[in-house]
Amino acid sequence: MSDVIVEMGRCGLEVVDIENLRRHYALTRDAWAERFEEEWKMIHALDPQRFDERFYRVWRTYLLGCAEMFRSSAGYTHLFQIASIIARLASEDGGMKTDLDERSAHWFLHSTRIMSRLPGNSS
16 A cells, blocks of 8 residues: 555655545445346346356355455455545645636535545544
């Protein structure tokens, strides 16, 4: 992770937030597995030779196995979301520089407001 952050800085990006989505992604994989189960008859009907019982077992195992990897307390599998901005867009006092076009400034301010309302985000 530290190597990625260093390279982002070299590319002119300023990291403003990092979140480990590991636990959330386990739930996402559960939902994908559930949808796969619900839609299996339709998938199979598209091409019964290609989407056969073996295909079903492999993909079901993959989806559920990945969910368990992300759920594991061993914590070997992670999914990080790194939010960044172009470093020149932020001023030293934490505000926005005035050289932004109006649309970019609006997007940044709107995103900041949304992020500040998320649970666990006190900034």
